[in-house]
Amino acid sequence: QEFQKLFRVRWEDALSKGLVYNAADGATKLGVKPLEVSTKWEKLKRGVDMVKFGGGFYVGKIDDIYLINGFYTRMRAKFTAPGTCIKYLEVEWNPEALPWETFRAQVIGATNPVEAAGDSIRNTIFQQWDNLGLKAEPDTGDNGVHASASPFEGLVEKANWLDVKMAEDPFGARLTGAGISQETISFWAGDPPVDFEGKKQSLFDLLEDLDVNPCLEKAIKIASGVKNSAFVFIKPHAVTQKVEELVRQKLEAHKISVVQSGQIDAGVIDKNKLIDKHYGAIASRAVLQKPKELVVQESAKQEFQKLFRVRWEDALSKGLVYNATDGA
Structure with a gap:
């Protein structure tokens, strides 16, 4: 519901239209490197073009797709430099x-x-x-x-x-x-x-x-x-x-x-x-999981739709949602 309220699209619709990506897949879709996804993510603002679904579970709109945990690649780099x-x-x-x-x-x-x-x-x-x-x-x-x-x-x-x-x-x-x-x-x-x-x-x-x-x-x-x-x-x-x-x-x-x-x-x-193991759920959503595999609460979907004026399901079905890696 929160996703839908923010982006004006149901989470299920965004998923079904292929608009939701984890960070890994999202990097590929956006044609950028994984770290560049984090750079784009840093420009997002919660309640404007980014919504929190739960602990360690965030969705942000970058260009025409919805990205899961796009911040993770930069966060990981800080620990492995x-x-x-x-x-x-x-x-x-x-x-x-x-x-x-x-x-x-x-x-x-x-x-x-x-x-x-x-x-x-x-x-x-x-x-x-x-x-x-x-x-x-x-x-x-x-x-x-x-x-x-x-x-x-x-x-x-x-x-x-x-x-x-x-x-x-x-x-x-x-x-x-x-x-x-x-x-x-x-x-x-x-x-x-x-x-x-x-x-x-x-x-x-x-x-x-x-x-x-x-x-x-x-x-x-x-x-x-x-x-x-x-x-x-x-x-x-x-x-x-x-x-x-x-x-x-x-x-x-x-x-x-x-x-x-x-x-x-x-x-x-x-x-x-x-x-990666420490930030297991965050890392998985950013790199491994595909958007369609994510469990999104109704309130989050409404917020997504209110913010981006598109249903979560529609974003998914249209292939607009990527994880941070694919988004890059």
Whole structure:
């Protein structure tokens, strides 16, 4: 509905007319290189020619097609450029003392560092970026740090970045102990659409901001006393000693313990496709998935139609929607 309202075309029509592309296919359709797709994407504005369908799921209109996650190619390049790295911290804390939602909103801060809580890590880096040794002012994409959105995403991210065996992780052990197979957990790791409360929804969205017990209750209908455990990393643009010290101080101030920390260089990130796995759903929509394969909610379709004055289904059927790669 949101897609249709914005672009004045139904999502189904855009798909059926071949107007929706993932980033990879969209690059080809537009006749440009993948990174050029990101350049075009950066000119889009949410609510004008771009709509958010869900966590990590955006559709923007570029020329006469609708592109999925056209920003991804440039985001990936920042993690794989020679000489760059991330600094990671595996952390844990008592959920009774600090709810996960508060951890993300107050400790880490909102995605847009300008709008983040005043004493949060992201806003502090934004306010002090020059003194902290950053080359440019942080923005929504380069916002200093990443942190897991839920205990389940923390499990998935630790498995990806640190090669942690899911069944050996405290939260993962509860999942497998409750009879959830490793195959199912691995499938869930890709943030698939799942049937819940009568409609298909993002698994990650359903578990977002939940503490470990509510997360377990929702995922496997049981309670647990496992501590919250997340994966936090400092993004390449913000890797300086001062930022690392700042992040540690902020975490410790909220009684969040650092279990382990380290560095992962760009070569390893690129070779093992860690950033692609991390941004699995975003990367898939940008490079692998075809627009017709995407699950788009009615509200998003209406917004698409309102913005672009064409139904999502029509855009698809006309071959106007590409992923970021094909769009290039």
